[in-house]
Amino acid sequence: MMNIHQFDVVVVGGGGAGLMAGLYASKTAKTAVISKMYPTRSHTGAAQGGIAAALGNSEGDNPAWHMYDTVKGSDYLGDQDAIEFMTSEAPQAVIELENMGLPFDRTPEGRISQRPFGGHTNNETGKPVRRAAHAADRTGHMILQTLYQQCIKNKVNFFDEYQVLDFIMVNGKAAGVVAVELSTGELHTIHAKAVIFATGGHGRIFEVTSNAYAYPGDGAAILFRKGIPLEDMEFFQFHPTGIYKLGILITEGVRGEGGVLINGKGERFMPKYAPTIKDLASRDVVSRAIYTEIKEGRGVDGKNYVYLDIRPETVNKFAAEDGRTNPDGSKFNLTVEQVLKKLPDIIDFCRVYLGVDPVTQMMPIQPTAHYTMGGIPTNKFGEVVIDDKNTVMPGLYAAGECACVSVHGGNRLGCNSLLDIVVFGKHAGLKAAEYAKTAEFEKLPENAESAALSGFEALRIGSGKENVFDLSNEMKNVMFSDVGIYRNEKDMQNALEKVRELKKRFKDILVTDTGKIFNTELLNAWELGNMLDVAEVVALSALNRKESRGGHSREDYPERDDKNWLKHSLVWSKNGKLEIGYKPVVITKHQPKARVY
């Protein structure tokens, strides 16, 4: 019971943002990184396409264009000061990663190679620009590995396979966390001056998702239950190209290399929806296009999927039509060899899971729940802010997908997430270490562990009748169908009520494993509780926002309504009830206008 550790800074989560925060905080403060998995298992490792930065290695580019693209991509809901900060830091962030050893792909001149990616443009011509720095099609894997390696080099303290269950708050300030050591079932209290949450997104609330099992939204749920609001939770990104039925991600990089989307009639349909940049339009635009094609009966065999085609003959035909050239002006010509070399992981996924060879056959794809734009509200330094005036909670920070700065607003551009985690992970780490220099440890309450303990124990020894697996599937089904790509009042109301019913039934959950060592059933049940809390906020926020913007599309309110809805939404849990509030969007350089690709 009395396992107490003391650190200046504790980081919850061992993915890209957590490792970056841990690396930077540990330079000047005694730091620990706590992860429920071995850090290299983190979901950062699944990211494929690249990290965006206006390095201009292949063609002219500049951070101001990147900023505009991100603001437009966010459908004008992103906070422009934070976006300007992130995009101006980007080139240095990427170079720093290379200096740490990240094995980026290279141009013939030996510079970091960059490829085109959805929504990233040359602002003068409106055409795609080569801004995505990449390492084959496993850029996230390389970032995760490189950061973990740097943490090993710098002797960062790790608590591997410890699940954080609760956040300790004293006098309105951060005081630490409570975690369970998975291999023994023992509780540990980590007493700290600063706490950084980097726990990732919550795509697991949806039935078809690209997200790992590790993504039930633990950090958001823990802080939400402590009275900290969640911001913009209605904004969830459905990535256009997931493997049909499995939801496994096929990177946007395939379209960056020239791949095109084909419907059941054999037509390349994106020019209808995005005349200028076609298949490289922003993800929400492409997902809606695919959904519309399917709904209007043009899916393959009338079913709910379309094709992604990276066969060289198709790619070269459309590249010629689009007038695409290589950076040196020469004719663009994709070969089979190049596809195999640039997109090896994708080729592998399709062969393994579908029995399809992408260089000779088209890949069946459908939109998949992919990225959480909303989350724990922070300012651009990663400090958690708890109201509509952006009041900082002393000692509490958040970074990465679990945070909402907001740099992605209503929709995230590809390759901006890897950038987000690196930039804001670093700054949260620096800020936390700086705070820890002068802050005092808050005195731990007598019963620091008891809330976590009783919650956990209630699940473990409960003698209820509800099955975790079944309850979980009911939630995922209703969220994917009723709070998915296209939403309406009736369906969202249904989802909200269903989730509330599931929350009641969750009180009767049955956990059959009464052990302490690696009780994964108990963990799954606890994570389900988190998912239900998060799903309720998502459904409520979506129902509340009566407009369409970015990833939030409503059949009953199809237009963007800047007059009434150019604002961030906030949801608090107060005395068991959910309360909604708003805060303004920071607009500096770009006034909202119509968003066309």
Next chain:
Amino acid sequence: MELTVKIFRYNPEKDTRGNYVTYKIEGDANDRILDVLEHIKGKIDGTLAFRRSCAHGVCGSDAMRINGRNHLACKTLVRDVGANITVEPVLGLKIQKDLIVDMDPFFDNYKKMLPYLINGSPLPADGRERLQSPEDRARFDESTKCILCAACTTSCPSYWANGEYYGPAAIVAAHRFIFDSRDEGAAERLHILSETDGTVRCHTAYNCTEACPREIKITKAIGEVKMAMVTGKLD
């Protein structure tokens, strides 16, 4: 189709030894073995313990023995192994519960390889990236693919015989840096690998290469490290 799934079970809080339990469930040829395990855990026996996360072969959490061979449960489909499936934990690492083994010794060996870029030279004066030709980048590309799943090390007979051997995965990690033109720590790592628990323990059994879900030619990489040790050269 009906699947007969025999799974190794061990509860450290109750059992003195492990035993096999057989489950019969309905499954599809396209199901991942991971999906089969999740179904059994979800609907039949919630105490079944195993690690998993990404469910598509990139995180390395769910390496296990399936029908006697090391695989990632999420990358192996029912149609790859048939309707009679045996699932066991990997060999060579202490079993903690059911299919969960102690991964700490595996990660310790990784850390012994100084698995980070060693470069004491000044960074480029223009504040930009260090240059590296596409050819130099390609030289170590394969060994960057490793997801530390331990399928290779736990399929190695030399590692089974002597758990002090660093193992194939650690040597791949060393290879990744030794052959990276930006790294200057080759000599240090080769020295570590020239010890009794280093490359000398590789007897070219090839199990590692066959087990690797990322299709890294591990035996070849270990061979290149041995060559570098013998010749003192990296090319």
